Amino acid sequence: MTFDWTxxxxxxxxxxxxxxxxxxxxxxxxxxxxxVVDLLCSGSAANLAAVADRITLHEADIRELDWREHLAADxxxxxxxxxxxxxxxxxxxxxxxxxxxxxxxxxETLREAKWPGRLVFASSAAxxxxxxxxxxxxxxxxxxxxxxxxxxxxxxxYLNVYAQLYGLRMAAVRFFSAYGPRQxxxxxxxxxxxxxxxxxxxxxxxxxxxVRDFLYVLDAARSAMVVAADGExxxxxxxxxxxxxxxxxxxxxxxxxxxGLSPEFxxxxxxxxxxxxxLVVDIGRLESLGYRPEFELDDGLAEVVRWYxxxxxxxx
Numbered sequence: 001m002t003f004d005w006t007x008x009x010x011x012x013x014x015x016x017x018x019x020x021x022x023x024x025x026x027x028x029x030x031x032x033x034x035x036v037v038d039l040l041c042s043g044s045a046a047n048l049a050a051v052a053d054r055i056t057l058h059e060a061d062i063r064e065l066d067w068r069e070h071l072a073a074d075x076x077x078x079x080x081x082x083x084x085x086x087x088x089x090x091x092x093x094x095x096x097x098x099x100x101x102x103x104x105x106x107x108e109t110l111r112e113a114k115w116p117g118r119l120v121f122a123s124s125a126a127x128x129x130x131x132x133x134x135x136x137x138x139x140x141x142x143x144x145x146x147x148x149x150x151x152x153x154x155x156x157x158y159l160n161v162y163a164q165l166y167g168l169r170m171a172a173v174r175f176f177s178a179y180g181p182r183q184x185x186x187x188x189x190x191x192x193x194x195x196x197x198x199x200x201x202x203x204x205x206x207x208x209x210x211v212r213d214f215l216y217v218l219d220a221a222r223s224a225m226v227v228a229a230d231g232e233x234x235x236x237x238x239x240x241x242x243x244x245x246x247x248x249x250x251x252x253x254x255x256x257x258x259x260g261l262s263p264e265f266x267x268x269x270x271x272x273x274x275x276x277x278x279l280v281v282d283i284g285r286l287e288s289l290g291y292r293p294e295f296e297l298d299d300g301l302a303e304v305v306r307w308y309x310x311x312x313x314x315x316x
Contacts, residue, residue, distance in 0.1 A: 003229030006031035011073035013062055014080030015055075016043030018183045019122065019175070023077060023221035028054050030225070035073070037065065038080065047182050062102040067109035075228050078106060079122040081152075084185060088148035089273050099151035107158055111166045119159075119170040120228045123237065125279050127153040127174060134211075134245070135282040138174075138237050145276065156237060163235030171231045173224055176241035176281045180217030180300060181307035187212070187248065188304055191255055195263065196314050202256070202263040206271040208249035211278040213241035216295035216303075223291055230289045241281035242293045251297075258301055259316045 010027055014020040015036030020043065027034050028051045035056040036048065048055065062080045070076070081099045082088060088095035103121065110119070126149035127142045144150045156172045163170045179188040194202055223240045231238070246254075249265070256263060271277070283291070308314060 005225075008032045008074045009072055010034050010075045010077070011037065011070050012077045012079060013037045014043060014122070015077075016040055016045060016047050016057070017079060017083065018043075018047075018180070019178055019217055019220050020077070020079040021047035021182060022180070022217050023079070023224055024048060024055060025051055026218075026221050026225060032075075035070070037062065037070070042083065063097050065102070067106050068113070071109070071113050071115055074117050076117060076119045077122070077224055077228070078103065078119060081122065082148065085126060085146045085148045085275060086272060088146055088151070092147040095147045095151050099148065100154045103155040104158055107162045107168075110168055111162055114166075115168065117169065118228050118233055119168070120224045120231075121155060121159055121170065121172040122224070123152045123156050123172040123174045124149065125174055125176040125239075125241075125281065127156065128276070128279070130276045131278055131280075134278055134280040135243075136239065136280060137282040138239055138285055146273075160235030163233070169233035170235055171227050171233050172237045173227055173240045174237055175220055176215050176239065176279055177212040178215045178217055178220045179304065181304055183217070187251065188214075188255070188301065189308070191252055192304070192308050195256070195259065195261060196312065198263070199261050200263050201266055202252060203266050203268060204248060204252060205268050205275075206248070207267050207269060208247060208252070208265065210248045210271065210275070211245050211280055212248065212251070213243065213245055213279060213281045214251065214297055214300070215241050215293070216300035219293045219295055222294075223286060226286070226289050226291045236285075238286045239281045239283050240286060241283050242295070242297070243281065243283045244297070245280040246297060254298060255301055255305075258298065258305060261316070
């Protein structure tokens with residue numbers, strides 16, 4: 001990265017969350033002056049324990065935030081959100097207010113202030129819905145199948161228009177199946193929890209053939225910094241993944257091998273509502289900025305297991 005983070009004023013919304021907290025640590029290590037805004041609902045102050053004395057933390061709801069108080073930031077990473085599909089299916093209005101409406105109010109504030117900084121918005125592979133081909137490129141059709149995907153795509157489109165019309169420097173990153181320490185939901189954590197509960201049987205959603213590109217959290221966090229530093233920032237989007245595909249079955253077998261377990265796999269035969277069958281990503285646009293994923297799946301899984309053992313006291 002050619003951008004010097006030393007002394008930069010950086011705002012990270014959702015900075016106590018899963019990806020956000022890892023991003024905050026990387027920014028602090030790079031010398032940035034970081035302010036975090038987080039409701040501490042899905043996120044936790046404990047996620048920021050390693051850098052607590054080197055950041056400013058504001059506990060606030062982005063749905064009620066006065067964005068004008070944060071315009072001194074040189075860079076904004078807007079990661080605060082409902083971060084999962086199932087809650088959006090259960091409560092579309094909550095997802096709309098959190099993921100789209102709050103983001104729109106942020107964009108309006110930046111437009112009115114003619115804000116000169118850089119913004120990176122955390123979007124999701126959910127904007128694609130069921131992909132028409134794989135690997136998925138940024139130019140492929142976006143047909144979301146969940147309120148979560150619709151909200152993220154709507155925010156992306158406004159971000160692009162505001163960048164084009166008003167000269168704001170902004171871009172979005174579409175994360176694919178991120179996993180890692182501090183994530184207490186989603187497939188890797190769910191599998192670990194199930195194995196911890198019953199080491200003889202492992203229930204798996206669907207039939208195990210669903211395909212994902214599993215992205216380790218530090219690679220996800222680093223990608224956002226790469227885009228902020230070296231992206232065009234004209235409203236474009238970047239796919240973020242590891243560039244490799246795995247079935248849920250392969251993931252489960254790798255995790256079991258790592259733990260030394262041999263449970264019976266029991267398939268539900270039914271996917272969760274809003275979950276696509278196949279998500280494999282083309283990361284060529286991001287790689288053109290110099291980004292390269294650094295973590296192999298087995299290495300990342302080992303880090304998750306170490307973290308899981310620390311926070312739960314599990315012994316395998």
